[in-house]
Amino acid sequence: MTISPETLAKSILDGFHSHYRRFQVLTQGARERFLKRDWTAVVSAASERIHYYDHQVGTTAKKVERRVGTELDEGLWLATRQRYQQLLKFHPQAELAETFYNSVFCRVFDRAYFNNDYIFVETVLANHIPVPVENECHSYFPVVDGLEGTLTRVFEDIGLGGEFENFENDIEQLRDKFFERATETDIEAHNLRIDVLKSPFYRNKAAYIVGRVVTENNHYPFIVPVLINSQGKLYVDAFITRSDRMATIFGFARSYFMVETEAPSALVRFLKDLMPHKTLAELYSSVGFHKQGKTEFYREFLHHLRRTDDQLSAAPGVKGMVMTVFTLPSFPYVFKVIKDRLGGTKEFGRQTVIDRYRMVKRHDRVGRMADTLEFVDVALPLKRISADLLDEFKQTIANSISIEGDTLVIHQLFVERRMTPLNLYLEYANDEEVDAAMDDYGRALKEMMAANIFPGDMLLKNFGVTRHKRVVFYDYDEVRYLTDMSFRRLPENDWEVSYAPDDVFPQQLAQFAVPQAKYRNKLLKRHPELIDSAYWCRVQKNIRKGELTDVFPYDADLRFTRRF
Numbered sequence: 001m002t003i004s005p006e007t008l009a010k011s012i013l014d015g016f017h018s019h020y021r022r023f024q025v026l027t028q029g030a031r032e033r034f035l036k037r038d039w040t041a042v043v044s045a046a047s048e049r050i051h052y053y054d055h056q057v058g059t060t061a062k063k064v065e066r067r068v069g070t071e072l073d074e075g076l077w078l079a080t081r082q083r084y085q086q087l088l089k090f091h092p093q094a095e096l097a098e099t100f101y102n103s104v105f106c107r108v109f110d111r112a113y114f115n116n117d118y119i120f121v122e123t124v125l126a127n128h129i130p131v132p133v134e135n136e137c138h139s140y141f142p143v144v145d146g147l148e149g150t151l152t153r154v155f156e157d158i159g160l161g162g163e164f165e166n167f168e169n170d171i172e173q174l175r176d177k178f179f180e181r182a183t184e185t186d187i188e189a190h191n192l193r194i195d196v197l198k199s200p201f202y203r204n205k206a207a208y209i210v211g212r213v214v215t216e217n218n219h220y221p222f223i224v225p226v227l228i229n230s231q232g233k234l235y236v237d238a239f240i241t242r243s244d245r246m247a248t249i250f251g252f253a254r255s256y257f258m259v260e261t262e263a264p265s266a267l268v269r270f271l272k273d274l275m276p277h278k279t280l281a282e283l284y285s286s287v288g289f290h291k292q293g294k295t296e297f298y299r300e301f302l303h304h305l306r307r308t309d310d311q312l313s314a315a316p317g318v319k320g321m322v323m324t325v326f327t328l329p330s331f332p333y334v335f336k337v338i339k340d341r342l343g344g345t346k347e348f349g350r351q352t353v354i355d356r357y358r359m360v361k362r363h364d365r366v367g368r369m370a371d372t373l374e375f376v377d378v379a380l381p382l383k384r385i386s387a388d389l390l391d392e393f394k395q396t397i398a399n400s401i402s403i404e405g406d407t408l409v410i411h412q413l414f415v416e417r418r419m420t421p422l423n424l425y426l427e428y429a430n431d432e433e434v435d436a437a438m439d440d441y442g443r444a445l446k447e448m449m450a451a452n453i454f455p456g457d458m459l460l461k462n463f464g465v466t467r468h469k470r471v472v473f474y475d476y477d478e479v480r481y482l483t484d485m486s487f488r489r490l491p492e493n494d495w496e497v498s499y500a501p502d503d504v505f506p507q508q509l510a511q512f513a514v515p516q517a518k519y520r521n522k523l524l525k526r527h528p529e530l531i532d533s534a535y536w537c538r539v540q541k542n543i544r545k546g547e548l549t550d551v552f553p554y555d556a557d558l559r560f561t562r563r564f
């Protein structure tokens with residue numbers, strides 16, 4: 001029986017709708033999980049939401065295959081693509097539905113067809129957003145009857161549910177911070193409007209209210225984190241206004257927020273207005289649409305390649321034993337491909353590396369582990385690859401590449417934000433910066449531990465320093481759950497030791513990870529407990545008891561004082 005383009009297009013769109021419904025259900029549950037303080041469910045919902053997209057693409061692709069096989073009928077698919085495009089004209093998630101179509105098509109058919117005739121390499125929506133941004137996502141609060149009244153209305157409107165511990169005190173502190181900020185920025189505190197995104201953003205143990213203060217000539221973004229105490233009462237924890245601090249809260253090393261939206265494009269454009277330095281790719285990912293983040297990333301990359309002429313070359317720093325890492329100097333990302341033969345002491349195979357990178361992606365990355373985008377069959381113009389890098393490819397990743405005409409195809413590729421490797425940073429940093437970096441490296445280790453992550457290989461070269469001078473981990477091939485390891489004290493006599501593969505001796509960790517005494521001393525001065533096995537065991541015990549430690553994405557000095 002022949003199938004029409006109409007039926008085919010609709011069945012792919014149905015697949016997308018199932019995915020989006022499930023995404024919405026998981027996202028909507030965030031409020032209740034937060035109010036019930038069900039942190040275990042918070043962790044599993046976040047992981048399931050990341051996972052579900054691929055599952056749904058797989059199911060839809062199988063349906064397509066059953067109906068039309070894997071032999072591509074050109075006429076049928078050209079028409080299906082056209083029909084699908086029409087169906088999206090006023091669709092509130094049109095750009096996500098385009099991406100879903102691409103994912104299904106690419107799963108079934110050959111790479112030769114991955115062009116704009118068959119899929120949406122370029123979006124057909126471009127600047128045409130099918131939903132009016134203004135209506136969709138935010139509420140307006142003109143300050144007419146005093147700031148306190150307006151702030152109260154903001155909270156009533158957003159509907160966090162639950163009772164506050166001391167609402168009046170929260171509003172007073174917010175008002176005071178607001179006036180402080182108004183003086184700094186020269187805002188007339190009574191002649192303005194507050195715009196607030198209609199839904200709170202949930203992540204880990206917090207809900208965030210996100211908005212902006214609009215004056216006659218300007219606007220100023222803000223975030224208000226709301227936490228919940230052990231009696232289930234809410235309280236406002238801070239008022240965050242500086243854009244670098246906001247950027248860190250939305251940073252690439254954080255997990256994705258849960259925020260309800262019918263029109264992600266409108267939400268993301270509002271956020272872009274608040275944080276202009278963030279790319280659409282980063283913003284889509286930050287609110288959980290990580291596949292859309294990938295699509296936007298790839299589009300940005302293609303546009304960037306067209307606009308520039310520099311060459312892809314090896315990433316600066318110590319070469320890895322597992323990954324061949326390269327970068328385009330004018331583009332702030334690195335590309336990683338697993339080597340054909342894993343070098344040195346690595347006692348695991350390719351699949352373990354892939355599994356560990358995926359495990360980190362699904363895990364709470366607590367602001368300390370960079371997000372990765374995983375691509376299959378990426379085509380790069382050969383002329384943009386330096387001769388040295390091409391040689392390195394042939395020697396290290398020959399099984400993962402093929403050359404087709406003037407294109408090099410990489411069969412599996414991980415992409416991460418580029419940072420300055422910590423070992424390189426320390427070489428040119430001044431004393432104060434070295435102090436701060438070693439302190440932050442210690443904090444990074446502790447925060448990863450608190451999230452049940454044991455980095456395995458803690459060498460400085462496996463950490464990077466971001467634009468905002470935060471230390472972030474990026475090499476996941478030895479990552480394990482903290483609870484899978486056995487932390488032990490070193491016995492008095494070496495010959496008494498019987499080592500098991502998962503044994504870790506914290507007393508030796510700093511010596512191995514930071515052999516240079518000048519750096520190690522700075523680390524241990526701030527974080528002496530890192531070489532105490534009892535400390536590691538304690539953290540492990542807390543995790544086993546189901547305690548999710550608080551890791552705040554903002555500095556402690558921003559936190560409000562709590563008055564009861």
Ligand SMILES: Nc1ncnc2c1ncn2[C@@H]1O[C@H](COP(=O)(O)OP(=O)(O)OP(=O)(O)O)[C@@H](O)[C@H]1O
Nearest residue numbers: 316317318320321322323325416417418419474475
């Ligand atoms: N996100 C990044 N930003 C900047 N440089 C990076 C990034 N990721 C990797 N690099 C560079 O590439 C090198 C190798 O990367 P990575 O540590 O991920 O590889 P590996 O093969 O897993 O290393 P190892 O041998 O330690 O297991 C790093 O030492 C660093 O110099």
